[in-house]
Amino acid sequence: MVVKVYGPVRAACVQRVLLCLLEKDVEFEIVHVDLDAGEHKAPDFLLRQPFGQVPAIEDGDLKLFESRAIIRYYAAKYEERGPKLLGKSLEERAVVDQWVEVEAHNFNDLVYTLVLQLVILPRMGKQGDLALAHGCEQKLEKVLDIYDQRLSNSTYLAGDTFTLADLTHLPAIRYLVNDAGMGHLVTQREHVNAWLQTISNRSAWKKLMMLANY
């Protein structure tokens, strides 16, 4: 059964799911959702995701939403196949969960706001709030200092192997560095920089970049 992933291939949250499926070699089909046309707020879509957001998946009878819930599900379902995205023990898994939560609560909102103000709104012909963006940048500096400290004694965020903790960061970091011009936040931090180089070099990420036409 092919997993159907609903959402545009360029949306960060959708990419989080696609990346996990690529890492685990799970076949999928992308069902495009036109956000500009408001397709995600149409009654049909709301039956699938009642908060009107992407992504949502359908896998036979199973329907799920929330990208980090979806990646946890597939990482567990296909634990025996491909990279150990949940770590090698329950204790490691909890540290993976911890850093996925950190990404969701301490990292994602700052990056999202920055990208919205500096990239998305201007693309729509609207004025971004530069002061707000700058505030986010300053907060992100402090957060990335903590990441740099962590990565100075751990090759990957949750330990010595690549896990969901690292994977979950890739889509938003790409927006931050490539689209919002905030590469200095990464390159100025030796360990964050090395970590990003390593995880962006994975073949699943490269496949996703091709799929998304970057």
Add this chain to the structure above:
Amino acid sequence: MVVKVYGPVYASSKRVLVCLIEKEIEFETVPVDILKGEHKQPEFLKLQPFGTLPVTQEGDYTLYESRATMRYYAEKYRSQGTDLLGKTIEERGQVENWLDIEANRYNPPIYTLTLHILFSSLFGFTPDQNLIKESEEKLAKVLDVYEERLSTSKYLAGDFISLADLSHLPFTQYLVGPMGKENMIRSRKHVSAWWDDISSRPSWQKVLHLYAAPV
């Protein structure tokens, strides 16, 4: 090895406490005074570099982020106490789905309401009335989705209680109690029944009894 939970009186920590009690796991607590800024002191930052609560320790093993901690103990003690992760991988997928909804949709507006309505004078800032109004509207929309969900499902992840339900307890308790916004729950028939069900659990009553909130 005894489980130690730091900062038990705060809402986020109570997610972990209620989970430990449901799983019949013994624990100790270590007070942390947020008003005195203890969570921003160097010793605490060694445990939790982002300076937030809770932190949970078992010997050398330290975990933070309340929902990560809940998941760990619910899985580690799968065979004892209440089953909080569903019975199959698919059921667990639903638990993860709704736990993330609590974290990403429910918690942000209710956290803002809590901070501005209950903690502004303690922390010495003026509550932002516009933000309060916006947050209440956002929360109302989320609760409408919950009302629909709970009209066809006894609990959020399915017909079984799970971490997804328990995760809502601490901040919702603030909402119906000291924030005086019980009507947001009571005006929604299925949300109301669900709230009565989960908040009357002995585990939650024990948390409320043992660890009085700072407001």
